[in-house]
């Protein structure tokens with residue numbers, strides 16, 4: 244029966260982000276958080292495998308204390324155990340440092356068969372943490388998985404690339420990153436939510452993980468962010484109006500010709 | 508960590524040769540600014556005949572790894588070859604083509620070298636201190652982040668069709684057989700199914716007429732196709748039409764193609780940030796939507812509140828009349 248680890252990120256809900264119009268800065272601190280979309284697909288796939296084969300689903304998150312909220316939701320969806328790797332020294336970690344912290348946490352957990360990650364997280368959208376973690380743990384990886392099956396110690400996965408779909412075989416343990424296409428995540432029932440509130444969330448600090456301080460947080464990050472600004476989108480926003488649809492079309496057509504974007 | 512000054516030179520790598528030419532275009536600008544050599548890493552099987560093309564497009568030097576073991580793409584042999592080459596020669600900058608395969612190699616490589624990697628850069632430049640300044644979209648397209656890498660090599664991945672190829676005449680370059688050992692793959696590809704690609708790459712289209720969930724049936728795309736044809740362009744679509752409805756295999760947006768046509772016509776697309784992230788650089792945007800509150804109107808030059816089933820055919824008629832006259 245497989246032991247499955249899911250790496251889950253508490254991400255900024257990017258559809259709820261507001262921009263401070265004076266400074267063009269994003270107000271990320273006030274934005275709501277949620278389970279990163281593709282990580283929900285990753286979790287769903289793990290829970291589906293457990294429903295079929297038995298075993299256990301463990302979720303791991305690197306994040307602040309309040310990430311407990313998303314871990315509760317993940318437990319309600321069907322995870323059995325949750326680990327929050329949390330320490331003030333982890334703040335501002337880039338993917339190099341996040342993958343290091345995750346790797347140390349997963350080593351402490353012990354044996355496993357599969358690790359699931361999302362193809363990318365919705366806020367930073369780097370798609371690096373999965374492959375970086377595979378590298379640190381010395382695992383084979385299959386990225387962009389859209390369908391899979393597990394038979395004993397063999398995983399068969401279909402992955403989508405730009406120009407083809409590949410069917411790939413590997414022996415466990417293996418790390419997989421999944422796309423949104425792989426499944427439709429379930430919405431937990433009230434019953435499941437109640438039950439989940441009794442499950443335990445374990446918090447591991449830097450000390451518990453015996454991580455090297457110089458390798459986490461800002462000190463352990465290779466990337467330095469100079470600035471994050473909302474792009475300027477200056478559009479004309481001209482409302483095209485007329486009595487009839489034909490009139491609207493005519494006005495629009497003329498404007499486009501005048502702008503030099505049609506008629507070559 | 509090595510002293511930073513020990514690292515010298517700009518390198519490019521992509522398993523996609525066309526993308527590698529684009530990387531050379533940007534790479535030669537960066538190398539000129541730093542007064543260093545530009546090197547391409549060419550890997551694969553039977554790829555020797557590509558060297559002259561790489562030189563014409565700006566490479567001063569090519570490391571070639573041409574082996575049967577590289578006939579099919581696996582991440583382990585490619586990564587191990589790059590790791591060894593970088594350790595032997597210490598470039599300061601490495602640009603890697605941001606395909607789904609390339610991103611995987613870049614992440615593994617950066618981890619093995621304990622360095623950073625900025626993904627999907629849309630702008631690259633060198634500052635006065637000789638650092639690589641990298642910009643990319645974050646927060647689902649809500650913002651552009653500008654980043655630097657404090658460790659060398661500084662690694663960036665670059666998506667297709669962001670930078671121009673440059674062609675030079677009568678250039679000379681050196682081709683060097685790389686001395687590397689390849690790691691064995693740890694996965695096995697048992698089947699490959701080609702996806703039928705669009706006839707014209709949507710990034711190259713001058714005009715794009717795009718449909719979203721406001722288009723009810725796949726057959727209804729005919730009216731968009733007609734408009735696109737009159738405009739000498741191509742049709743495109745939002746992600747749900749590919750992912751949920753399975754009408755298409757590709758889409759435009761943050762997680763799909765990023766386009767920059769002179770004219771983008773959005774029909775029945777709400778304009779959620781992830782879609783807008785892919786059309787931001789369009790010269791003129793027309794939005795047709797029956798909901799006056801649709802967010803797409805916030806990013807449009809021309810706002811048409813109406814039913815696409817009426818507006819699109821009427822626009823075709825009006826344009827046909829106008830263009831025939833001119």
Ligand SMILES: Cc1cc2nc3c(=O)[nH]c(=O)nc-3n(C[C@H](O)[C@H](O)[C@H](O)COP(=O)(O)OP(=O)(O)OC[C@H]3O[C@@H](n4cnc5c(N)ncnc54)[C@H](O)[C@@H]3O)c2cc1C
Nearest residue numbers: 719720721745746760761762763775776777796797798815
């Ligand atoms: C991480 C992530 C990445 C994503 N990446 C992408 C991406 O790359 N590209 C992308 O497109 N999406 C992406 N999405 C999905 C995105 O969030 C939206 O769900 C999607 O763009 C909505 O598509 P739509 O506008 O076609 O559909 P809807 O949002 O359903 O909008 C349909 C619109 O059509 C209008 N309409 C309906 N009927 C008519 C009519 N007869 N005439 C005129 N107007 C009509 C409606 O008013 C509505 O505004 C991503 C999501 C996530 C979470």
Ligand SMILES: Nc1ncnc2c1ncn2[C@@H]1O[C@H](COP(=O)(O)O)[C@@H](O)[C@H]1O
Nearest residue numbers: 250251305360361363364369370371372
């Ligand atoms: N802080 C984190 N905690 C746990 N998992 C993470 C974290 N950040 C990223 N991941 C995992 O790595 C994937 C890719 O993230 P990213 O590299 O940020 O695009 C996500 O979908 C998660 O599965």
